[in-house]
Amino acid sequence: MARINVTVKLFAYFRENRFKISEQEIAPGTTVGDIVDSLDIDREEVGVLMINSRHTTFETPLEEANVLAIFPVVGGG
Amino acid sequence: MKSNQTLKLLNEKATQRTRPDQSRYTAISLEDARHIAAATEQSLFRVEQIGLEDSILPERYSRNQKALSCKQQLQLHMSKIAIIGLGGLGGAVTEILARIGVGNITLVDGDCFDESNLNRQLLSSSEFLGIAKAKVAAQRVKAINPAVRVTSHETFFTAKNGGELLGDSQLAIDCLDTIRDRFILEECCRELSIPMVSAAIGGTCGQATVVFPTDQGLQAIYGKKEDAPSRGIEASLGTLPFAAVYMAAVECAETVSLLLDKKSQLRNSLLVTDIKDHTAEIFHFPPPAGSST
Known part of the structure; x- marks a missing residue:
């Protein structure tokens, strides 16, 4: 099957030694969790996951042209 | 009426002041507002409210203007x-x-x-x-x-x-x-x-x-x-x-x-x-x- 293109955006300290934004070519069926794991980000540290500005989950498969944003959990005051 | 008396005192004590851009506004100092509150037996909140309703600005808010108008200052006050x-x-x-x-x-x-x-x-x-x-x-x-x-x-x-x-x-x-x-x-x-x-x-x-x-x-x-x-x-x-x-x-x-x-x-x-x-x-x-x- 043809591979699909997605954009991955990282926020806050997830960017350190990684990137701010990256265009990725992935296999169909690749999930949000697969991307997080491939970036060596601890799932426990992930707070907000969004595809096209909408809350999503680790289990969601990505689709062509999706923009995935990954934020750390921020809860302090 | 207490508020009429308050407004009269506010108008007596208010001064015309000039902003850095040379535009003018009417201000009441904290000291004067406090005296008026004591003389009319009202809270400072109420005295400043009566002032703002008549575009008399407590001087502490002078640098909120003109980003904020007197009317908006009153809205925040309330x-x-x-x-x-x-x-x-x-x-x-x-x-x-x-x-x-x-x-x-x-x-x-x-x-x-x-x-x-x-x-x-x-x-x-x-x-x-x-x-x-x-x-x-x-x-x-x-x-x-x-x-x-x-x-x-x-x-x-x-x-x-x-x-x-x-x-x-x-x-x-x-x-x-x-x-x-x-x-x-x-x-x-x-x-x-x-x-x-x-x-x-x-x-x-x-x-x-x-x-x-x-x-x-x-x-x-x-x-x-x-x-x-x-x-x-x-x-x-x-x-x-x-x-x-x-x-x-x-x-x-x-x-x-x-x-x-x-x-x-x-x-x-x-x-x-x-x-x-x-x-x-x-x-x-x-x-x-x-x-x-």
């Missing part, structure tokens, strides 16, 4: 808000909103100042260690702006006492420090049909949003309340003072917009910032699936 949590965010929010002239402020926090607060909590100081945050915050408000009517509660915000603590506040400002408590405050605000201005910080990062009673709110950010983590990166990275003050300022800007009936910039949106590299981005949430709005 506003009622609740600040929930008086730590890094809440302390700075208290300081800013007292200075800009929000007239009725309710302060809620059951905690006392601890040495570990000193890096970022503007209301903490070595002399106040062990003292209730709500008490110190109330004193600070009165010291900055004695016209403000301040109510303080030395208690933690809970689902049980929330409705009572929020009282007749027009909006609540979420300065809490756990995600679970933020959901509790959001629920109380929904029940009272008031908006919530919310921010969270950790390390050098911050986020902020505004939730109206009919909005998806925090669920759009964290997912379902039951699945949301209770703490974030602040548990390991701490919180730096400039992140706290930055996001407190964002909350205040949104609060003032709402109190002045202007459009919120962060409703159904999430501002994400990292002051380390000065990045800020706003995510706009699409309406939930199946929604007609």
Whole structure:
């Protein structure tokens, strides 16, 4: 099957030694969790996951042209 | 009529002053306003209200103008808000909103100042260690702006006492420090049909949003309340003072917009910032699936 293109955006300290934004070519069926794991980000540290500005989950498969944003959990005051 | 007498005294004592751009305004000094309050046996809040209704500006607000008009200053003066949590965010929010002239402020926090607060909590100081945050915050408000009517509660915000603590506040400002408590405050605000201005910080990062009673709110950010983590990166990275003050300022800007009936910039949106590299981005949430709005 043809591979699909997605954009991955990282926020806050997830960017350190990684990137701010990256265009990725992935296999169909690749999930949000697969991307997080491939970036060596601890799932426990992930707070907000969004595809096209909408809350999503680790289990969601990505689709062509999706923009995935990954934020750390921020809860302090 | 007391208010007629007050207005007469205000007009006698008011002076014409000049802004740096040479434009003119009518001002009353704090000292004169205090004398009038004593002479007419009214609160300073009431005296300044009567003045603002007649475009007599308390001098402390002179540098709010002309970004804010006299009418808007009066609107802030008559506003009622609740600040929930008086730590890094809440302390700075208290300081800013007292200075800009929000007239009725309710302060809620059951905690006392601890040495570990000193890096970022503007209301903490070595002399106040062990003292209730709500008490110190109330004193600070009165010291900055004695016209403000301040109510303080030395208690933690809970689902049980929330409705009572929020009282007749027009909006609540979420300065809490756990995600679970933020959901509790959001629920109380929904029940009272008031908006919530919310921010969270950790390390050098911050986020902020505004939730109206009919909005998806925090669920759009964290997912379902039951699945949301209770703490974030602040548990390991701490919180730096400039992140706290930055996001407190964002909350205040949104609060003032709402109190002045202007459009919120962060409703159904999430501002994400990292002051380390000065990045800020706003995510706009699409309406939930199946929604007609």
